[in-house]
Amino acid sequence: xxxxxxxxxxxxxxxxxxxxxxxxxxxxxxxxxxxxxxxxxxxxxxxxxxxxxxxxxxxxxxxxxxxxxxxxxxxxxxxxxxxxxxxxxxxxxxxxxxxxxxxxxxxxxxxxxxxxxxxxxxxxxxxxxxxxxxxxxxxxxxxxxxxxxxxxxxxxxxxxxxxxxxxxxxxxxxxxxxxxxxxxxxxxxxxxxxxxxxxxxxxxxxxxxxxxxxxxxxxxxxxxxxxxxxxxxxxxx
Amino acid sequence: xxxxxxxxxxxxxxxxxxxxxxxxxxxxxxxxxxxxxxxxxxxxxxxxxxxxxxxxxxxxxxxxxxxxxxxxxxxxxxxxxxxxxxxxxxxxxxxxxxxxxxxxxxxxxxxxxxxxxxxxxxxxxxxxxxxxxxxxxxxxxxxxxxxxxxxxxxxxxxxxxxxxxxxxxxxxxxxxxxxxxxxxxxxxxxxxxxxxxxxxxxxxxxxxxxxxxxxxxxxxxxxxxxxxxxxxxxxxx
Numbered sequence: 001x002x003x004x005x006x007x008x009x010x011x012x013x014x015x016x017x018x019x020x021x022x023x024x025x026x027x028x029x030x031x032x033x034x035x036x037x038x039x040x041x042x043x044x045x046x047x048x049x050x051x052x053x054x055x056x057x058x059x060x061x062x063x064x065x066x067x068x069x070x071x072x073x074x075x076x077x078x079x080x081x082x083x084x085x086x087x088x089x090x091x092x093x094x095x096x097x098x099x100x101x102x103x104x105x106x107x108x109x110x111x112x113x114x115x116x117x118x119x120x121x122x123x124x125x126x127x128x129x130x131x132x133x134x135x136x137x138x139x140x141x142x143x144x145x146x147x148x149x150x151x152x153x154x155x156x157x158x159x160x161x162x163x164x165x166x167x168x169x170x171x172x173x174x175x176x177x178x179x180x181x182x183x184x185x186x187x188x189x190x191x192x193x194x195x196x197x198x199x200x201x202x203x204x205x206x207x208x209x210x211x212x213x214x215x216x217x218x219x220x221x222x223x224x225x226x227x228x229x230x231x232x233x234x235x236x237x
Numbered sequence: 238x239x240x241x242x243x244x245x246x247x248x249x250x251x252x253x254x255x256x257x258x259x260x261x262x263x264x265x266x267x268x269x270x271x272x273x274x275x276x277x278x279x280x281x282x283x284x285x286x287x288x289x290x291x292x293x294x295x296x297x298x299x300x301x302x303x304x305x306x307x308x309x310x311x312x313x314x315x316x317x318x319x320x321x322x323x324x325x326x327x328x329x330x331x332x333x334x335x336x337x338x339x340x341x342x343x344x345x346x347x348x349x350x351x352x353x354x355x356x357x358x359x360x361x362x363x364x365x366x367x368x369x370x371x372x373x374x375x376x377x378x379x380x381x382x383x384x385x386x387x388x389x390x391x392x393x394x395x396x397x398x399x400x401x402x403x404x405x406x407x408x409x410x411x412x413x414x415x416x417x418x419x420x421x422x423x424x425x426x427x428x429x430x431x432x433x434x435x436x437x438x439x440x441x442x443x444x445x446x447x448x449x450x451x452x453x454x455x456x457x458x459x460x461x462x463x464x465x466x467x468x469x470x471x472x473x474x
Contacts, residue, residue: 051357054347078417081470110291120288176473180315183420183438183463201420201438226420233318233470236413 010051013042017056021072032062032070074228077133081179081233085131085139086161094134101140101193102128103154105147115208115219116146123147125154127162130193138229140193141222149217166217174217177209181231184223194225201226247288250279254293258309269299269307311465314370318416318470322368322376323398331371338377338430339365340391342384352445352456353383360384362391364399367430375466377430378459386454403454411454414446418468427460438463 020026033041038049053070056062060076079088089096106126108118118124124144131139143162145153150170157165166172184204191198203224209217224231257263270278275286290307293299297313316325326333343363345355355361361381368376380399382390387407394402403409421441428435440461446454461468 051347051350055351058348058351081472110288111295113288114292114295174474176471179470179472180467181418181440181470182467183440183461185422185438199436201422203418203420203440224420230417230419233416233418234413235318235416237411 009044010048010055013038013044013048013052014055016042017052018061021061026072028072028074030072031068032072034069077138077229079224079229079231081231084161084163089133092133096131096133097135098129098131098159100127100129100158102126103157105154106144108146112144112219116144116216118146118148118216125150127154127157136228137194137225139222139224140189141220143218143220145218146216149215172211172217174209175212175214177207179208180206182206183226186223186225190223190225194223196225196227203229203231246281247285247292250275250281250285251289251292253279254289255298258298263309265309265311267309268305269309271306314375314466316461316466316468318468321398321400326370329370333368333370334372335366335368335396337364337366337395339363340394342391343381345383349381349456353381353453355383355385355453362387364391364394373465374431374462376459376461377426378457380455380457382455383453386452409448409454411446412449412451414444416445417443419443420463421460423460423462427462431460431462433462433464440466440468 017032026032032038032053035046035049035053038044039046042049053062053064057064060073062070063073064070077089077092077094079085083091086096104126105123106112107121108116108124109120112118112124113120116124124146127143129141129143130137131141145166147153149172150166156169163174182204184202186194186196186198186200186202188198190196190202196202203226205222205224207218207220207222209219211217254269263269269275269290272283272286272290275281276283279286290299290301294301297310299307300310301307314326314329314331316322320328323333341363342360343349344358345353345361346357349355349361350357353361361383364380366378366380367374368378382403384390386409387403390407393406400411419441421439423431423433423435423437423439425435427433427439433439440463442459442461444455444457444459446456448454
């Protein structure tokens with residue numbers, strides 16, 4: 001989002017600290033040396049040290065706790081609206097995986113009846129998946145796809161991109177999707193599947209995906225952990 | 238998001254209930270008649286009544302609380318990514334207003350120094366605004382615009398669209414913006430400015446807006462109440 005023009009002392013210090021954090025000299029949760037100690041280590045003024053630490057804080061690398069010091073934070077995962085979860089995680093040097101927790105066929109009641117424009121009680125494929133970045137659970141997602149569009153999906157789909165599977169096996173190609181975001185508090189399911197405390201901040205993402213002729217292809221209900229991810233959207237005027 | 242083809246009994250019941258809610262027969266927070274009572278009122282089966290209530294629940298009009306009944310909910314405000322707050326609120330039949338809580342000039346420290354690519358300690362216009370829909374506070378937003386781009390902004394801008402003001406008075410036209418969304422818990426400021434309990438779910442929106450030559454025009458830090466708003470984004474494949 002920003003571009004650095006020219007170098008400066010604090011920028012060098014920041015880079016050196018970042019390298020030490022990345023190489024594991026300072027680990028997640030550990031405290032960095034105090035400001036006074038860093039002044040000595042880098043032969044720099046307090047102002048310069050503070051700027052370097054502030055920049056690391058802005059980037060989500062460290063966290064400064066009043067009266068306690070500066071701690072190494074788990075790096076925040078940035079999810080980009082126009083990319084898939086898999087692409088996002090790969091681009092940030094982590095390994096994306098997912099696990100199917102449940103796969104079944106359910107009758108279309110409300111709201112599926114409405115969201116998928118499916119006849120009442122018509123069969124709907126339901127998948128419950130947890131998505132991981134480097135084995136850390138980040139999202140759980142319930143996905144619903146009408147049986148008549150993808151018969152047997154719940155039995156055949158095992159892993160990898162669901163959209164690729166839909167295209168390869170059923171020649172279904174999504175045209176557009178609408179996502180509805182809402183901040184919520186973690187409930188029992190989030191606690192169980194994502195290992196976070198009930199009441200911690202999460203992002204609820206309801207997603208509606210349509211085919212070229214506007215037939216609903218998929219409805220999904222996802223819950224993203226808020227403690228180490230953010231969601232970025234770009235907009236042109 | 239959905240299209241109803243053909244009518245049905247439950248749809249008619251749903252429409253009648255909706256009219257009664259909108260006309261104030263049942264008010265926000267009030268309980269609707271029980272399912273058994275509604276069966277009698279509309280001469281309909283339990284299944285039909287449940288479908289009508291489910292549809293109203295999906296639309297965010299009512300809330301069904303296990304063992305307690307069905308209650309009229311405050312209607313959720315839908316914010317659409319490609320529209321302004323003002324447009325969104327107007328389109329949903331409410332009156333958008335905003336109030337300037339603070340207007341001052343601050344020196345560019347971190348993170349403004351980085352976000353706005355402004356020299357250290359350079360003067361930055363800062364506005365703190367609360368935005369309302371029908372007098373209900375929905376968002377608070379701190380907006381930062383470099384003084385050199387808009388000298389005197391904090392003194393001259395009073396109300397209305399800030400982007401229109403920037404274009405009219407300073408010939409500044411934004412080209413693109415990047416928004417970073419993250420679920421957070423309401424803090425003391427949210428409690429004070431939005432009247433919500435600390436710990437309730439909020440959406441934090443950091444927004445970075447750029448001019449045609451990629452000069453940063455504005456950085457804003459907004460907090461949206463999560464209890465009666467959602468944020469919708471459309472995406473084309």
